[in-house]
Amino acid sequence: MKIMVINGPNLNMLGIREPDIYGRVTYKDLCNIIENHCKEKGVEVEIYQSNHEGDLVDKIQSTYNVFDGIVINPGAYTHTSIAILDAVKAVAVPTVEVHISDVDSREPFRAVSYVRLACETVISGRGIAGYTDAIDYLLQMEKK
Numbered sequence: 197m198k199i200m201v202i203n204g205p206n207l208n209m210l211g212i213r214e215p216d217i218y219g220r221v222t223y224k225d226l227c228n229i230i231e232n233h234c235k236e237k238g239v240e241v242e243i244y245q246s247n248h249e250g251d252l253v254d255k256i257q258s259t260y261n262v263f264d265g266i267v268i269n270p271g272a273y274t275h276t277s278i279a280i281l282d283a284v285k286a287v288a289v290p291t292v293e294v295h296i297s298d299v300d301s302r303e304p305f306r307a308v309s310y311v312r313l314a315c316e317t318v319i320s321g322r323g324i325a326g327y328t329d330a331i332d333y334l335l336q337m338e339k340k
């Protein structure tokens with residue numbers, strides 16, 4: 197199984213940005229955690245981060261007919277981007293939406309998600325563990 201993990205704007209600032217909300221784990225730590233988890237589970241993984249909406253759309257499009265699953269934390273684009281929603285719909289690759297924080301218990305605008313409409317499930321408020329949970333979810337889906 198081949199999984200693409202995509203992180204949107206400001207997630208490269210993990211460990212630095214608002215540690216009371218997002219914790220002290222850095223983006224590099226996150227990549228290591230994902231890579232180790234995937235190695236253990238025999239999953240091939242590519243990890244990508246961008247602060248630019250169009251680049252995120254290009255990366256989603258690149259999964260078409262190549263990847264079996266997407267794990268995406270679109271950051272603030274979650275709450276605004278129809279382009280990211282349309283890209284996930286276009287490739288029709290099973291996708292899990294992840295948020296480190298519990299978006300539903302924060303400002304009301306964070307409870308809105310466009311990409312959710314194209315996702316198999318949402319994992320929110322589990323911290324960094326949300327990413328490995330999302331990978332496991334896609335693995336379980338593939339077995340069914």
Ligand code: DQA
Pocket residue numbers: 205206207269270271272273274294295296297298299306
């Ligand atoms: C986030 C939540 C978003 O509202 C925010 O804009 C982020 C991170 C999360 O992982 O909790 O950048 O997606």
